[in-house]
Every structure is written in C-alpha cells, then in structure tokens.
Amino acid sequence: MKIKPIKTLANEIASLYTIPIPLLDIAEDEGISVIYDDYGTDTFDGITWYEPQLDTFYIHVNTERGNFRDSLKGRFTLAHELGHYFIDHHRHAMEKGLMQPHIHCYNPFGRNENWEIEREADEFAANLLMPSAQFLDDFRGQTLSGQLIRSVSEKYKVSFSACAIRYMRLNFVPVMLVYSQNGKVKWQMRSPDFPFHRLRYGVGKVPENTVMGDYFYQGDSSCCNQDEIVYAGDCFQTYRVEQNKLEFLEYCIGYKNNTFSVLWEK
Numbered sequence: 001m002k003i004k005p006i007k008t009l010a011n012e013i014a015s016l017y018t019i020p021i022p023l024l025d026i027a028e029d030e031g032i033s034v035i036y037d038d039y040g041t042d043t044f045d046g047i048t049w050y051e052p053q054l055d056t057f058y059i060h061v062n063t064e065r066g067n068f069r070d071s072l073k074g075r076f077t078l079a080h081e082l083g084h085y086f087i088d089h090h091r092h093a094m095e096k097g098l099m100q101p102h103i104h105c106y107n108p109f110g111r112n113e114n115w116e117i118e119r120e121a122d123e124f125a126a127n128l129l130m131p132s133a134q135f136l137d138d139f140r141g142q143t144l145s146g147q148l149i150r151s152v153s154e155k156y157k158v159s160f161s162a163c164a165i166r167y168m169r170l171n172f173v174p175v176m177l178v179y180s181q182n183g184k185v186k187w188q189m190r191s192p193d194f195p196f197h198r199l200r201y202g203v204g205k206v207p208e209n210t211v212m213g214d215y216f217y218q219g220d221s222s223c224c225n226q227d228e229i230v231y232a233g234d235c236f237q238t239y240r241v242e243q244n245k246l247e248f249l250e251y252c253i254g255y256k257n258n259t260f261s262v263l264w265e266k
Contacts, residue, residue, distance in 0.1 A: 006120055009086060010127035020157035021129055023078045024069075032057045032085060034078065038064040046077040048084040050094040057085055057094075072159040076125055083124030090117065130156050130166050144173045144264055146227050146251025160253060161260050165189065176263045180206050183216035195246075195265065196236035209234035211252035212259040224254045235263060 004012075014021055027034045039062040046067065049058040059081045061067045067074035084090045093099035099117075138152045153163035161179070168175050174191035178199065185203045190196075200207040207213050211228050214220040228251075233244025247266040252259055 006083075006087060006123050007127050007132065010083075010124045011131050011133070013086065014128050014131040019131075019134060019155065020075075021079075021131075023075060023082065023128075026082060027059065027078070030057075030085065032059055032082075034059045034061065036061045036063050036067070036069055036074075038062070040064055045073075046081040048081045048094065052095070052097075057091075059085075072157065072162070075129065075157055076159065076162055079125035079128050080121045082128065083121035084117075087120055087124060090121070126162065126166050126169075129158050130163065132170075135166065136170065139167065139170075139172055144175075145249075146225070146262060149251070149262065164260075164262050173264050178206075178212065178259075178261045178263070180212055180216070180259045180261075182257050196232065196238065198237045200234065200236055202237070206259075207235050210261070211250045212254075212261045215252065215254040215259050221254050224252050224259075227251050229266065230263070 013026065017025065024034060033056065035058060037060065039060065041064050043062060043065075045062055045065050047060045049060065050056075051058065059078065061074060061077055061081070063074075065073075067077045084094070090099065135152070135156075138155065139148070142148055149163050149167060150160055152167075153160050156163065158166075161177075164175070164177055168177055168189060168191050171191050171193065174194040176188060176190040176194050176196070176199075178188045179186050183206050185199060185201075185206060188199060188203065206216055208217060210230050211223045214223060227249045230248050230250045231244060232238050232246040232248060235248060235250075238244055248263050249266050250261050250263050252261040
C-alpha cells in the first residue's frame with residue numbers, strides 16, 4: 001500500500017473540519033483521550049502514550065509550560081501529538097512497543113535520535129493547522145506585511161511565529177526569520193531565494209541598527225509590531241559595498257527578553 005505524504009495526510013484530515021481546526025474534536029473522533037495537567041517546567045510540552053491493554057492512545061499536554069487548552073502554543077503541541085497518531089509508522093511503532101511514549105519539547109534546530117520523527121510531527125501539525133489550499137489563498141495577491149501575517153495567524157489560531165515559518169516554507173516572498181534572546185541570536189531561518197545567507201554577526205549578537213537591536217540595546221520597543229525600513233549593510237553579511245544601502249523591511253515582536261523578526265526586501 002502506498003504511504004501518503006505527511007502533507008497530503010494532514011490536509012485530507014483538515015478538509016473534514018472547519019477553520020480554525022478543532023483539534024479536540026479530531027481527538028474525540030479518533031477515540032484519543034487528551035489530558036491537560038501540570039507536569040513541571042523542566043519536562044515536556046506534550047507526550048503520546050499507547051495503552052495496549054485498553055487499545056487506547058492518550059495525549060498528555062503540559063499546562064505548566066503554557067500549553068493550555070485554547071492557547072496558541074497548546075494548539076500546536078496537540079496538533080504535533082496528533083501527528084504521532086496519524087502518521088502510520090509512528091502509530092504502528094508505538095502499538096508494537098518499538099517507539100517509547102514520545103516526548104515533545106519544541107526546538108526547530110534540535111538534534112537527537114528522534115529528530116526526524118519530531119520534524120515529521122511538526123510538518124503534520126503545520127499542515128493540519130494551516131491547510132495548504134486555504135493558507136495559499138490568504139496570501140495570494142497580497143503585499144507582504146507583518147500585519148498580514150498577524151491577521152492570518154489569528155484566523156487559524158496559531159502563533160505569529162508558526163504562521164511566519166509556514167509562510168517561509170511555502171516560499172512566497174523570500175524572508176529571513178530571526179529569534180533572539182537577551183541580545184543573542186538563538187536561531188535563524190530563511191527562504192531559499194533570500195538574497196543573503198547570514199546576519200551581520202552570524203549567529204552571535206543581534207545587529208545594532210535593527211528593530212530587534214533597538215529593543216535589546218536601547219530598551220526601545222516603539223518600532224515593534226510595525227513594518228520598519230532597515231538596510232542590508234546593517235543587517236546582513238553583504239557581498240558587495242553597493243548592496244549595503246538596499247532597503248529591507250523588518251517586523252519585530254518583542255516580549256520580555258525575546259524578539260522574533262521577519263525581514264524581507266522592500
């Protein structure tokens with residue numbers, strides 16, 4: 001029997017429901033018990049458990065890490081765990097005891113023995129929560145802006161960052177995404193066609209003359225949550241001097257000691 005691609009599988013399931021996707025209804029329709037509880041801050045976001053004596057799957061969602069029933073993070077965690085159930089080789093491995101109850105702690109650059117399994121469940125979650133056809137229609141013919149990404153994220157009840165990552169992977173307008181903590185770049189992603197590969201200081205400190213730089217170095221959030229002009233020479237490792245004055249737009253969200261920025265060419 002031909003195995004369906006994860007994207008196709010998730011989109012077919014999503015087509016049976018309305019937007020925003022009602023994840024608890026999906027779990028109930030499949031006979032999966034979803035339990036929200038406090039499992040501590042240093043444990044997991046979600047975990048999927050198969051009980052052979054009852055022939056039942058359980059999903060435990062950790063509220064202590066912000067995964068509440070209706071929270072945006074909680075919705076992605078539950079969608080990820082549903083991926084472990086719906087992706088055939090994940091489910092069969094759990095049923096046969098070949099895969100231990102699977103602990104999910106989201107890290108887009110995580111590296112461990114279960115890395116591929118985690119990425120497959122993330123791919124399922126993104127496609128389930130933001131089905132391709134509808135998501136493409138929401139952006140097609142629109143001028144990219146931070147507010148556009150925000151409005152689409154609200155429609156699907158997903159985080160701004162999840163929506164931006166989905167947008168980047170569908171390769172509309174080339175973008176770079178940057179997540180930083182305490183003035184240090186934690187990770188960056190970019191579209192294949194984005195004109196620059198690295199930030200000005202690589203994965204070191206945040207570039208100064210950017211909105212994220214103002215947030216960390218000046219304590220100034222006045223330019224957050226709006227599209228602001230920045231220059232290639234201030235942001236990226238450019239290849240030629242004449243590129244330094246190329247104009248880009250940055251939409252930055254700041255929260256406590258964290259920022260998330262979307263950058264694209266003006």
